[in-house]
Amino acid sequence: MVKTDRDQIRVFAGRASRDLAESICAYMNVPLGQGHTDMFPDGELIVKIDEDVRGRDCYVVLSTHHPVNANLMELLIYIDCLRRASARRITAVVPYFGYARQDRKDEGRVPITAKLVANMLTAAGANRVITIDLHAAQIQGFFDIPVDHLVAAPVIIEHIESIRDQLGDIVLVSPDVGNVKTANAFATQLGGDLAIIDKRRKSGTEIESANLIGDVKGKTVLMVDDQVSTAGTMCGAAQMVMEYGATDVIAACSHPVLVGLAMERIQSSPISQLITTDTIPCGLRCEPIQEKLVVLSVAELLGEAISRIHENRSVSSLFKPGNSSKR
Numbered sequence: 001m002v003k004t005d006r007d008q009i010r011v012f013a014g015r016a017s018r019d020l021a022e023s024i025c026a027y028m029n030v031p032l033g034q035g036h037t038d039m040f041p042d043g044e045l046i047v048k049i050d051e052d053v054r055g056r057d058c059y060v061v062l063s064t065h066h067p068v069n070a071n072l073m074e075l076l077i078y079i080d081c082l083r084r085a086s087a088r089r090i091t092a093v094v095p096y097f098g099y100a101r102q103d104r105k106d107e108g109r110v111p112i113t114a115k116l117v118a119n120m121l122t123a124a125g126a127n128r129v130i131t132i133d134l135h136a137a138q139i140q141g142f143f144d145i146p147v148d149h150l151v152a153a154p155v156i157i158e159h160i161e162s163i164r165d166q167l168g169d170i171v172l173v174s175p176d177v178g179n180v181k182t183a184n185a186f187a188t189q190l191g192g193d194l195a196i197i198d199k200r201r202k203s204g205t206e207i208e209s210a211n212l213i214g215d216v217k218g219k220t221v222l223m224v225d226d227q228v229s230t231a232g233t234m235c236g237a238a239q240m241v242m243e244y245g246a247t248d249v250i251a252a253c254s255h256p257v258l259v260g261l262a263m264e265r266i267q268s269s270p271i272s273q274l275i276t277t278d279t280i281p282c283g284l285r286c287e288p289i290q291e292k293l294v295v296l297s298v299a300e301l302l303g304e305a306i307s308r309i310h311e312n313r314s315v316s317s318l319f320k321p322g323n324s325s326k327r
Contacts, residue, residue, distance in 0.1 A: 014062025021061040023299030047081045054086040064098030065280045076124040083125030091128040095279035100135035118142040133254040152254040169219045175237040217245030227255035231262035235269040242270045263288040
């Protein structure tokens with residue numbers, strides 16, 4: 001628990017991230033900021049701050065997950081509301097940053113929506129952004145304001161180390177080539193071998209995992225990624241390593257996006273455990289995979305970062321050597 005000047009700091013919660021915000025406040029020993037969001041009958045949102053924030057250091061906690069546009073709009077309105085209420089500094093705490101996969105033009109006549117979202121947050125009045133495990137680390141450069149890019153790896157590694165004796169020989173498997181740096185960082189921290197799956201994409205919706213580079217026979221496979229969305233890549237990779245002789249498969253990700261057929265795929269896959277965090281709330285939607293799900297909290301990580309920013313202390317010292325973001 002950290003000591004923080006209660007009179008100058010305010011942490012507010014968007015509707016979709018209230019539980020996480022409450023946990024952050026509990027760690028920081030500060031009350032949750034008084035504000036609420038209502039919806040008009042036509043779907044428009046209105047945010048109301050129910051306390052004085054003039055001259056205060058304000059933080060808005062809200063992940064822009066599904067429904068992405070509604071959560072993003074609420075975040076923008078919250079920031080604008082605080083700016084017009086004369087907050088001294090406004091920090092958008094976005095544990096899961098939506099639209100991060102649209103970070104470049106990979107074909108003609110497509111947008112770079114991650115840059116657009118960065119512009120919108122800045123235009124709304126954000127002075128700073130805190131986020132966790134961006135899908136592409138270079139998105140930090142899309143902002144003209146400071147960005148604190150945290151990683152959930154220490155939280156996940158701490159849990160895995162607590163059950164390390166139960167796993168036997170482990171091998172870290174990257175489910176695609178783009179995630180090799182992250183898998184290698186985990187392998188270094190946990191003392192396991194490294195294997196890579198060469199993933200070939202048939203189309204925008206079909207993925208074929210073609211080749212395995214490395215040895216998994218007789219070992220527990222730990223697969224890590226920044227997020228699991230439809231779970232097609234992860235479950236396909238899990239099936240493949242089992243065919244190559246793996247004894248068990250444990251998957252880990254920072255963001256449990258889990259949309260489309262994800263629940264059905266994970267439930268019927270060889271994955272025995274999915275370790276993830278509360279950057280996106282699981283709740284009842286994850287009930288079909290409850291027996292396989294382990295949800296860790298990033299509240300202390302975010303609470304410590306917020307406290308250090310408020311007190312003008314280093315945030316970079318939160319990172320451990322070897323942690324690396326995808327791409």
